[in-house]
Amino acid sequence: MALAIFDLDNTLLAGDSDALWGEFLCQQQAVDADSFRTSHHRFHEDYQAGRLDMDAFLHFALAPLKGRDHHTLSQWQGIFLNEFIRPIVAPAAFTLLTWHRQRHDNLIIITATNSFVTQPIAQHFKIEHLLASEAELTSDGYSGKPIGIPCYQDGKVKRLYQWLEDTPYDLDGSWFYSDSHNDIPLLSIVDHPVVVDPDEYLHKTAMQRKWPIMTLRDGTVPIPSPEELLIKGVY
Helix, strand or coil: CCEEEECHHHHHECCCHHHHHHHHHHHCCCCCHHHHHHHHHHHHHHHHHCCCCHHHHHHHHHHHHCCCCHHHHHHHHHHHHHHHHHHHECCCHHHHHHHHHHCCCEEEEEEEEEHHHHHHHHHHCCCCEEEEEEEEEECCEEEEEEECCCCCCHHHHHHHHHHHHCCCCCCCCCEEEECCHHHHHHHCCCCEEEEECCCHHHHHHHHHHCCCEECCCCCCCCCCCHHHHHHHCCC
């Protein structure tokens, strides 16, 4: 058994849950739509360029949770999952997850998007273990502030090592699937890095390092099994 680690946005999902959550908040009139979209777009550009101030972004993204009652938040999660997330699950995502389950690998999602948004998505994929950026939860509800190490860039590596210290797992034979150049630090420490529908910079890096490249977005394309990825290399 080995760890099979999956990025979420634009990997298992053919889209970005964080961006869609912002649109959902605008539809719910939970934020000022114009200013929220403008700020979110600026943060997204910084993310794509690899220069995102993650602490500033998390304060921005988590602020709408502050002062909301549990019933409202729970309703939001259910509506968001059904109306925004289910339609963008990558066509071959469950096929890949099934292959790893048949190998008896231990599955884990690791994502920069906060856990309030991503916990229901992990449950949808039936993946027990989730490492995500964390929102502070007090006796009065969500404070709108992040806590802990943001799960972004080398923060993903730090969070993973922290998690490994508290579990019986290790990185022997480990896999990591991601689309983003921001995940190069984590791709670099696993035994089997796999690049999925990558951005331009990660595609170039994968070609240079001979990391396998695959797609989960075309359900008509046969998905190589983990063993085939090892044999064939770049796909």
